[in-house]
Amino acid sequence: MLDNSYTEGYxxxxxxxAIKNFLPKVKKQFSEIxxxxxxxxxxxxxxxxxxxxxxxxxxxxxxxSSKRNHTIENNEIFGLYIHNLKVxxxxxxxxxxxxxxxxxxxxxxxxxxxxxxxxxxxxxVWANRLNLAHPLTGYKFVKExxxxxxxxxNNKKINYEIDSETRKEISEIxxxxxxxxxxxxxxxxxxxxxSSSKEINSIQDILEKVENPSKIESIxxxxxxxxxxxxxxxxxxxxxxxxxxxxxxxxxxxxxxxxLDYLLKIESKELVHKFKN
Numbered sequence: 001m002l003d004n005s006y007t008e009g010y011x012x013x014x015x016x017x018a019i020k021n022f023l024p025k026v027k028k029q030f031s032e033i034x035x036x037x038x039x040x041x042x043x044x045x046x047x048x049x050x051x052x053x054x055x056x057x058x059x060x061x062x063x064x065s066s067k068r069n070h071t072i073e074n075n076e077i078f079g080l081y082i083h084n085l086k087v088x089x090x091x092x093x094x095x096x097x098x099x100x101x102x103x104x105x106x107x108x109x110x111x112x113x114x115x116x117x118x119x120x121x122x123x124x125v126w127a128n129r130l131n132l133a134h135p136l137t138g139y140k141f142v143k144e145x146x147x148x149x150x151x152x153x154n155n156k157k158i159n160y161e162i163d164s165e166t167r168k169e170i171s172e173i174x175x176x177x178x179x180x181x182x183x184x185x186x187x188x189x190x191x192x193x194x195s196s197s198k199e200i201n202s203i204q205d206i207l208e209k210v211e212n213p214s215k216i217e218s219i220x221x222x223x224x225x226x227x228x229x230x231x232x233x234x235x236x237x238x239x240x241x242x243x244x245x246x247x248x249x250x251x252x253x254x255x256x257x258x259x260l261d262y263l264l265k266i267e268s269k270e271l272v273h274k275f276k277n
Contacts, residue, residue, distance in 0.1 A: 027059060045160035049151050049160065054117055076253055082263070088275075089237075089275030089276075092109060093275065095219060100215075108219050112224075118134045139172070148162070177220055177221055
């Protein structure tokens with residue numbers, strides 16, 4: 001229980017200040033992690049180009065608005081970012097265990113990065129609640145990333161180009177990432193289908209894809225479930241102590257800021273090395 005000095009308004013101000021201070025650092029860290037995680041150069045910059053179009057809520061939001069699902073660190077400010085690191089790290093580990101080549105690993109990693117890209121997005125508004133149609137709106141988001149383009153990095157112009165089949169593979173990872181749970185949310189997708197894609201004509205099309213996932217689709221489905229488990233309190237490469245031994249008299253937002261501050265101080269190369277191995 002919080003003491004009277006921690007009012008709801010005060011904690012909200014703390015969160016707003018944390019978002020302002022940490023958002024640029026989190027975006028920078030994620031960009032660096034992606035560069036180290038995706039071996040295929042064109043898929044790497046396609047993914048970074050797509051992230052430039054993401055809503056800021058993709059980084060600073062928590063996962064479960066009800067707090068009934070996910071771990072504590074997934075549910076506070078920047079919790080969705082922590083969840084995405086778990087999913088990406090687990091995806092890379094599973095790709096390595098299966099001996100997948102650089103291309104398939106890159107497609108799987110890109111799909112993992114985009115799997116919740118529109119998680120709480122309702123048209124242009126990021127809400128504090130899950131959009132159950134986000135597998136389909138995320139699918140549409142990926143399909144709208146240009147197949148070729150220019151990415152600017154440190155005043156350097158980088159050209160990327162992928163083929164339509166590669167983008168299709170990445171977008172379909174997003175579409176089916178809910179796995180068997182998709183069956184429970186199909187009624188929420190019905191109104192989204194007409195505006196999504198010529199390739200997805202009905203709920204049955206989606207369910208058939210869910211029931212017959214490719215190897216890389218299965219990997220991301222599994223990685224997402226592992227990264228969502230209520231008891232799976234971890235981030236690849238971070239000691240458990242940073243999730244369990246915080247001052248007991250502090251509210252969770254303060255603890256979350258402390259975790260995030262620690263995470264951002266880890267070199268991206270070191271972090272990726274840890275969750276790749």
